Amino acid sequence: MDLSKENMDALLGFLKQTKDREATCDDCLAAMAEFAETHLAGKTIPESLKAIEDHLEICAECKEEFETLLTALRKM
Amino acid sequence: MAVETDWIERLSGESSARDAALADLRELLRAKLRHAFASSGDDFIEDITQDALLKIHSQLDAFEGRSKFTTWALTIAVRVGYTELRRMRWKDVSLEQVTENSASVDAGRVDSQNEPAASAARKQLVEAVHTIIDENLTQKQRDVLQAELAGMPQEEIGRRLGMNRNAIYKLTYDARKKLKKELERRGFSQEDLSTD
DSSP: OOOOHHHHHHHHHHHHHOOSSOOOHHHHHHHHHHHHHHHHTTOOOOGGGHHHHHHHHHOHHHHHHHHHHHHHHHTO | OOOGGGHHHHHTSOHHHHHHHHHHHHHHHHHHHHHHTTTSOHHHHHHHHHHHHHHHHHTGGGOOSSSOHHHHHHHHHHHHHHHHHHHHHHTTOOHHHHHHHHHHHHHHHGGGGGSTTSOHHHHHHHHHHHHHHHHHSOHHHHHHHHHHHTTOOHHHHHHHHTOOHHHHHHHHHHHHHHHHHHHHHTTOOTGGGOOO
């Protein structure tokens, strides 16, 4: 399996962010509402939500959903 | 419109109260989803609003009260919307097409990593990553990783492999951990992974 420069760079970026323990997409969904409210309130992200913050950095799909959620919440 | 504390009680209550709560929630979700998926048509919004309502109602026990109920409900609705959007966007694409196309494009680009401008350290790192992928990952991990790097959403990869999105995430997470650990064993540091 050969990787293009772009894909190799993307993979190296993922590897750099890879941790011994990570939140999964299900973990992220379960905590996303709390994370979004904390984010919109401008509060510091508590330790209990750090894994969600890390997950959003590495999971493009959860990140896309989170940003759309923020867009919708800002209209509330 | 129900206040936040009423939602669970009303949605779990007698039929008339439940129907009224569902109608309120439908109205709220529909309005928010129109903003969230502004480029999608009314039919799409109606469909995902209905699907989200069913999902939310069946998962009321999962609401832990760590946020407003409406934020939690909207989170589920947004995921329902994206799940459907991704399904529609990728419905005619097979996993084999993605990995084959990616492989054929990659084959033409590999040489760019061998240009003189690329540092010796970068070449060693790239070679090591390719070797570890070939020798330490399973075929399924390689296929999923390649499809992900080609842009196919995890849930669409999962749909083709009979796995859910969470299982796909865990599969590639295990692959990443294996890759990183093996790179460290071969002497590469966290700093070496920088792409600058």
